[in-house]
Amino acid sequence: MDIRSQISMVFHLDKCIGCHTCSIACKNIWTDRKGAEYMWWNNVETKPGTGYPSKWEDQDTYKGGWEKKGNSISLKGAGKFKGMKSLFHNSNMPVIDDYYEPWTYKYENLFEAKEGDDQPIARPVSLITGEYITPKSGPNWDDDLAGSEDYAKNDVNFKNLSPAEQEAMFQLERMTLHYLPRMCNHCLNPACVAACPSGAIYKRGEDGVVLINQKKCRAWRMCVTACPYKKSYYNWNTGKSEKCVLCYPRLEAGQAPACHHSCVGRIRYIGVMLYDADKIEAAAASNDEDLVQNQLDIYVDPNDPRVIAAAKENGIHDSTIECAQKSPVYKFVKEWGLALPLHPEFRTLPNLFYVPPLLPTMAFVNEEGTYETTSENFWGAIEKSRLPMGYMASLFSAGNEETIKTVLKKLMAVRLHRREETVGDLPKEEAMGAMKDAVMDKEMADAIFRLTSLPLFDQRFVIPPAHREEAMEMLESTADVKGNSGFGFKEPPVRGL
Amino acid sequence: MVNVPILHDSAGEVSQTEVKDWSKGECEPIPGKTMHDMVIVDRDYTKIYDKFISLGPNVRNGLAAHGNGYQCADFYEKMLDDKDHLQVVDGKVYPSLCEDEEAANAVLYLSSLTNGELSHRAYQNAEKRTGLKLADISEGAKDVRINYKDLQAKIHRYNQSPVWSGLMNDDRAYSAFTYNVERLVPWRTLTGRQHFYLDHEGYIKFGEHLPTYKPSPRPEAYGELRKSVATGRAKVLNVLTPHGKWHIHSTYGDTLRMLTLSRGMEPCWLSVEDAAELGIQDNDWVEVFNDNGVYSTRACVSARIPKGVCFVYHAVERTYSTPKSQIRGGKRSGMNNSFTRVHLKPNLMVGGYGQFTYHFNYWGPVGVNRDTHVLVQKMEKVEF
Ligand code: SF4
Ligand code: SF4
Numbered sequence: 001m002d003i004r005s006q007i008s009m010v011f012h013l014d015k016c017i018g019c020h021t022c023s024i025a026c027k028n029i030w031t032d033r034k035g036a037e038y039m040w041w042n043n044v045e046t047k048p049g050t051g052y053p054s055k056w057e058d059q060d061t062y063k064g065g066w067e068k069k070g071n072s073i074s075l076k077g078a079g080k081f082k083g084m085k086s087l088f089h090n091s092n093m094p095v096i097d098d099y100y101e102p103w104t105y106k107y108e109n110l111f112e113a114k115e116g117d118d119q120p121i122a123r124p125v126s127l128i129t130g131e132y133i134t135p136k137s138g139p140n141w142d143d144d145l146a147g148s149e150d151y152a153k154n155d156v157n158f159k160n161l162s163p164a165e166q167e168a169m170f171q172l173e174r175m176t177l178h179y180l181p182r183m184c185n186h187c188l189n190p191a192c193v194a195a196c197p198s199g200a201i202y203k204r205g206e207d208g209v210v211l212i213n214q215k216k217c218r219a220w221r222m223c224v225t226a227c228p229y230k231k232s233y234y235n236w237n238t239g240k241s242e243k244c245v246l247c248y249p250r251l252e253a254g255q256a257p258a259c260h261h262s263c264v265g266r267i268r269y270i271g272v273m274l275y276d277a278d279k280i281e282a283a284a285a286s287n288d289e290d291l292v293q294n295q296l297d298i299y300v301d302p303n304d305p306r307v308i309a310a311a312k313e314n315g316i317h318d319s320t321i322e323c324a325q326k327s328p329v330y331k332f333v334k335e336w337g338l339a340l341p342l343h344p345e346f347r348t349l350p351n352l353f354y355v356p357p358l359l360p361t362m363a364f365v366n367e368e369g370t371y372e373t374t375s376e377n378f379w380g381a382i383e384k385s386r387l388p389m390g391y392m393a394s395l396f397s398a399g400n401e402e403t404i405k406t407v408l409k410k411l412m413a414v415r416l417h418r419r420e421e422t423v424g425d426l427p428k429e430e431a432m433g434a435m436k437d438a439v440m441d442k443e444m445a446d447a448i449f450r451l452t453s454l455p456l457f458d459q460r461f462v463i464p465p466a467h468r469e470e471a472m473e474m475l476e477s478t479a480d481v482k483g484n485s486g487f488g489f490k491e492p493p494v495r496g497l
Numbered sequence: 498m499v500n501v502p503i504l505h506d507s508a509g510e511v512s513q514t515e516v517k518d519w520s521k522g523e524c525e526p527i528p529g530k531t532m533h534d535m536v537i538v539d540r541d542y543t544k545i546y547d548k549f550i551s552l553g554p555n556v557r558n559g560l561a562a563h564g565n566g567y568q569c570a571d572f573y574e575k576m577l578d579d580k581d582h583l584q585v586v587d588g589k590v591y592p593s594l595c596e597d598e599e600a601a602n603a604v605l606y607l608s609s610l611t612n613g614e615l616s617h618r619a620y621q622n623a624e625k626r627t628g629l630k631l632a633d634i635s636e637g638a639k640d641v642r643i644n645y646k647d648l649q650a651k652i653h654r655y656n657q658s659p660v661w662s663g664l665m666n667d668d669r670a671y672s673a674f675t676y677n678v679e680r681l682v683p684w685r686t687l688t689g690r691q692h693f694y695l696d697h698e699g700y701i702k703f704g705e706h707l708p709t710y711k712p713s714p715r716p717e718a719y720g721e722l723r724k725s726v727a728t729g730r731a732k733v734l735n736v737l738t739p740h741g742k743w744h745i746h747s748t749y750g751d752t753l754r755m756l757t758l759s760r761g762m763e764p765c766w767l768s769v770e771d772a773a774e775l776g777i778q779d780n781d782w783v784e785v786f787n788d789n790g791v792y793s794t795r796a797c798v799s800a801r802i803p804k805g806v807c808f809v810y811h812a813v814e815r816t817y818s819t820p821k822s823q824i825r826g827g828k829r830s831g832m833n834n835s836f837t838r839v840h841l842k843p844n845l846m847v848g849g850y851g852q853f854t855y856h857f858n859y860w861g862p863v864g865v866n867r868d869t870h871v872l873v874q875k876m877e878k879v880e881f
Binding site: 018019020023024027028102103104105107110117118119121122123124134135136138139140141143144145146147148149150152170172175177 | 742753761816879
């Protein structure tokens with residue numbers, strides 16, 4: 001057992017309202033700079049849709065992530081060694097048009113236009129070339145099924161759906177959409193780290209945050225190809241790659257990342273997970289149908305005395321272990337089994353888990369063309385959800401529909417139970433039966449309800465103290481550097497270019 | 498002289514049980530009773546600025562909203578004790594509203610929501626009006642005073658107040674009408690109850706005394722396509738201009754961030770079927786027009802839109818991205834309100850009858866301009 005600590009996240013998709021407040025918070029803090037205009041470390045997509053960069057999930061094109069080779073795995077696209085051939089021309093890289101050409105408006109024209117017959121306007125101009133453009137794509141171009149024929153209908157996750165199932169998803173009376181907020185998953189088996197020829201990307205020991213050392217990055221951009229989530233971006237101005245830093249300066253001060261903090265739907269949870277690093281390789285090389293379960297098995301019980309002992313042996317601080325015991329992520333992922341990784345088949349073992357959306361069909365248009373609102377069960381059967389099981393399974397369980405059904409059954413059981421408690425208009429047996437089916441008792445259903453619907457800030461964000469003071473002492477004697485900042489310089493000033 | 502509509506919470510609110518038009522001689526014109534009120538206001542226009550920067554002594558007579566008043570003369574006097582925040586005008590001393598923070602603090606100090614004592618007085622007055630026991634609601638918050646610095650430092654929960662209809666005791670979230678349901682305070686209607694049936698002559702005549710289904714008028718009835726002719730392949734569509742996803746009218750939506758996160762301008766959403774019929778592809782430039790005006794924008798083709806309908810989220814600013822209209826001789830195109838106009842329904846002007854009495858932003862002619870008919874066609878030439 002090699003116990004390590006990982007800061008992990010849960011996004012509850014039933015609660016996401018697609019407001020993009022998270023994206024704005026991130027953009028304003030981190031990527032409002034030249035060369036970073038097109039980057040959205042946090043972005044929100046409409047599903048079905050092709051997302052940002054367009055069709056990022058299609059690894060036949062982008063060659064991101066890992067592929068299973070016997071009992072092991074290897075990078076699908078560019079890598080340290082594979083990449084040698086393509087070092088100077090990496091063809092699996094998204095180009096700016098796959099993201100979008102960032103633009104602004106020629107606002108000064110509103111003030112400086114020559115006098116004329118017509119009101120002046122600010123035309124869009126490219127932030128890269130400065131030329132006039134008509135925007136053709138954006139970081140959220142297919143919002144709310146905009147351009148559904150070109151985008152939603154080309155969703156990569158349709159590949160295993162029958163034409164009839166696909167058609168049904170676009171029938172006006174039964175169509176649906178949900179939002180998918182995305183960011184770097186700070187993976188346990190990060191393809192970006194593995195692919196970097198310069199060793200510039202590293203996973204922090206204390207909390208597993210994946211960072212790119214801006215001094216070591218040599219612009220090979222192998223991480224851009226390797227990350228199957230397309231969450232490593234190349235800054236054309238600085239010539240370095242950049243990615244989400246999980247707001248580590250905030251984390252170290254005990255604050256949630258800005259995207260979490262600002263989330264309007266309060267869908268985001270963050271907390272510590274303890275995991276057994278010895279199990280990573282085998283889990284990443286599992287068969288598709290076992291991927292989710294084997295990944296979940298890596299995370300260990302923070303209350304198990306053996307785990308605690310092993311964690312201490314690895315130097316994990318008591319306060320971190322305590323946080324792991326109170327982790328909302330542990331509850332959603334392990335105790336309740338409600339949250340799943342996005343595209344586990346990419347095999348990077350992502351640390352961002354999603355509670356899939358429950359989208360029951362509560363009414364439908366029958367053969368006579370009338371709107372029918374009665375169904376056998378109170379909220380209709382799980383299998384008749386608006387999103388086909390195959391679609392959800394493609395997103396969250398590497399195609400394993402049973403995994404999805406199990407989660408949705410639990411979500412439904414909680415709702416039926418609460419409906420029975422608060423409104424009381426359905427038979428008690430129906431709620432009891434649903435809970436029994438989902439293998440949960442009343443206490444668990446109520447706990448899920450509370451952490452889903454009523455959690456306060458401190459229940460959603462359980463962040464361990466950073467103990468930077470101790471990390472610092474490992475590197476240098478604090479007495480030596482005393483007085484070096486403030487009236488001195490920690491690093492000597494560099495003059496000139 | 499200011500013309501004032503017959504107002505809610507005034508004697509006039511029960512004055513008009515029948516629809517009679519004084520201007521046609523159907524009744525005697527009596528201001529505030531059979532016609533609108535007329536009020537004489539003395540305004541010294543050389544003193545406007547002084548009035549803006551100082552809080553006048555009429556506040557001593559008390560403040561009121563939604564029929565709930567409270568006395569606050571003592572608090573006005575206390576403001577005069579704050580020697581650092583005064584204005585002297587013509588030798589008289591007033592609380593100052595000159596600085597932004599002074600103005601904010603004056604509001605917070607005199608509002609029942611942020612001054613617990615005033616909330617308590619308002620509930621005591623409400624007790625007198627209703628004969629119910631209500632002042633217990635504010636008892637615990639009598640000493641609460643929230644000022645601007647407090648709000649800068651920390652989020653505060655404001656006091657309960659009879660001005661609002663929600664109760665927030667025991668940390669519960671605000672929910673409208675809990676005051677009426679739980680404390681049995683009458684609704685501010687003619688009967689003191691919620692109404693589904695409206696027994697007013699005007700509503701009965703229009704068949705609107707009960708909320709029943711009525712089909713939408715036919716495009717011709719709107720009369721907005723009498724002169725407009727299609728110059729290309731065009732189609733009549735019902736256009737809606739609903740609230741946008743992330744703007745409140747024009748606020749927020751036209752920032753660079755939100756424009757980047759949408760389509761760079763407010764598009765016209767079209768159904769897949771209509772777009773195909775019109776030869777319009779997603780993101781093509783289109784003109785949306787009728788006799789009232791034109792909006793030139795890009796199309797957003799989506800399965801989300803039913804056939805025969807299109808929509809443009811309101812309210813678009815004409816300051817960016819708007820090309821010149823080809824069907825209007827190359828003049829700068831307008832925005833979503835260019836092709837809409839107000840269609841007043843006469844029964845919205847019924848007044849002086851309980852809850853049908855005018856109150857700003859509560860009762861009066863509504864935003865009836867959100868729905869009409871337009872021609873939509875592809876824009877072959879795009880000029881700025
Ligand atoms: S999501 Fe991508 S960038 Fe983030 S750690 Fe995983 S592989 Fe690396
Ligand atoms: S801020 Fe929260 S609710 Fe809004 S889009 Fe982001 S994740 Fe969803």
